[in-house]
Amino acid sequence: MAFADAHNTASFSTTKVVREHLxxxxxxxxxxxxxxxxxxxxxxxxxxxxxxxxxxxxxxxTLEQIADLPLVSAWRQEVGGTWERAENPPEDDDEDDDQAV
Structure with a gap:
C-alpha cells in the first residue's frame, strides 16, 4: 500500500462506497x-x-496518486481522472469567542 499510514488505520467512507461500490x-x-x-x-x-x-x-x-496528500482535500470527476487539490480550512473550535455577547 502506498500510504504511509498502517494498513489497519481507521478511515471514514460512506455506505455507498462500501456497500454499493460507488x-x-x-x-x-x-x-x-x-x-x-x-x-x-x-x-x-x-x-x-x-x-x-x-x-x-x-x-x-488509483488512490495511490493521492497517498502523499498533506492535510488537504482532493477530488476528481471519475476513477482514473485527474485529482484536484485544495487546502482544508483550519478548524476553528472557538468561532463564538469572537462574537460580542
Missing amino acids: PVLMVSHDADGAWQFLDATTDEPGDALLVCMACIYERDQ
Whole structure:
C-alpha cells in the first residue's frame, strides 16, 4: 500500500462506497490526521462508515496518486481522472469567542 499510514488505520467512507461500490471521488486528509474516502453523493451522517485504509485502497489502487496528500482535500470527476487539490480550512473550535455577547 502506498500510504504511509498502517494498513489497519481507521478511515471514514460512506455506505455507498462500501456497500454499493460507488467510486471514491473525494478524499480529505483532515487536520487531526483522519482520512475520508467519499463518493461525492451524500453528506448525511447516517451514511458514514469506519473502514480500514487498506480495504479502500484494495478497491481502487488509483488512490495511490493521492497517498502523499498533506492535510488537504482532493477530488476528481471519475476513477482514473485527474485529482484536484485544495487546502482544508483550519478548524476553528472557538468561532463564538469572537462574537460580542
